[in-house]
Amino acid sequence: MNNRQPIGIFDSGLGGISVLKELRLLLPHEHFIYYGDSAHAPYGIKEKAEITARCIEICDYLIDQGVKAIVIACNTATSACVNLLRKRYSLPIIGMEPALKVAAEQGEHQRIIVTATPLTLKEQKFARLMERFQDAHTIYRQPCPRLVEIVEHDQLDNRELVIAQLNEYLYPYDLSQIDSIVLGCTHFVFFKDYFRELLPSNVHIIDGNHGTAMHLMDLLRQRDVLCEEGEGSIRIENSSGDQELIRLSKKLLGGK
Ligand code: DGL
Numbered sequence: 001m002n003n004r005q006p007i008g009i010f011d012s013g014l015g016g017i018s019v020l021k022e023l024r025l026l027l028p029h030e031h032f033i034y035y036g037d038s039a040h041a042p043y044g045i046k047e048k049a050e051i052t053a054r055c056i057e058i059c060d061y062l063i064d065q066g067v068k069a070i071v072i073a074c075n076t077a078t079s080a081c082v083n084l085l086r087k088r089y090s091l092p093i094i095g096m097e098p099a100l101k102v103a104a105e106q107g108e109h110q111r112i113i114v115t116a117t118p119l120t121l122k123e124q125k126f127a128r129l130m131e132r133f134q135d136a137h138t139i140y141r142q143p144c145p146r147l148v149e150i151v152e153h154d155q156l157d158n159r160e161l162v163i164a165q166l167n168e169y170l171y172p173y174d175l176s177q178i179d180s181i182v183l184g185c186t187h188f189v190f191f192k193d194y195f196r197e198l199l200p201s202n203v204h205i206i207d208g209n210h211g212t213a214m215h216l217m218d219l220l221r222q223r224d225v226l227c228e229e230g231e232g233s234i235r236i237e238n239s240s241g242d243q244e245l246i247r248l249s250k251k252l253l254g255g256k
Pocket of ligand 1: 011012013015016041042043044045073074075076077117120148184185186187
């Protein structure tokens with residue numbers, strides 16, 4: 001393994017681009033290969049076995065490309081099979097989970113809404129995370145599967161649609177009684193500004209992207225494969241073969 005090898009990142013589609021944005025900022029000299037599995041998105045309403053089979057195929061492909069580490073930029077895929085992937089492959093695999101811990105650290109008796117996909121919220125991995133915090137805090141689980149479709153269909157700029165959808169998801173809550181909302185799906189991070197508009201200003205909006213990037217940096221440093229000089233690069237691929245999705249991925253990533 002050497003420091004010039006690329007880092008593989010994947011997601012069910014374009015959500016992981018929000019993670020890649022953070023990675024690029026923190027690790028500007030690294031070479032990234034981003035693989036969006038839009039042909040099989042969304043993962044969040046699929047069976048675990050189907051998601052696992054996709055993840056194995058994608059990891060095999062990324063390893064063939066010579067990656068030195070893999071970031072699963074998807075909470076759903078992580079819930080479905082991170083342990084299995086770590087057993088199967090010897091390279092470092094970084095997973096993601098809803099940043100409930102960060103929300104709980106904001107103070108005592110926090111009232112927290114965790115948004116994620118249906119699969120993330122029903123898996124054992126999240127149940128274990130809940131167990132750690134549910135006695136001390138009040139935690140609400142809110143699945144938001146339609147937000148994934150809005151990103152995949154390039155509808156993020158459709159303000160009316162987005163606000164109506166978010167209002168529908170937030171409707172059950174008395175927002176004046178909420179301390180934090182956790183964006184537990186990488187697609188949801190693209191809605192941060194919209195959430196900010198709809199939530200009282202004291203509500204923290206928390207995602208795990210920065211933490212994931214820091215974790216990757218530490219891991220690469222520990223293994224002595226962190227790339228600290230030269231110009232970095234990003235290659236974006238998508239299982240759909242649709243050039244429009246590559247264009248949309250670059251739009252979401254923003255200028256360099
Ligand atoms: N972006 C993914 C996540 O972080 C999953 C979205 C989906 O395909 O349902 O959970």
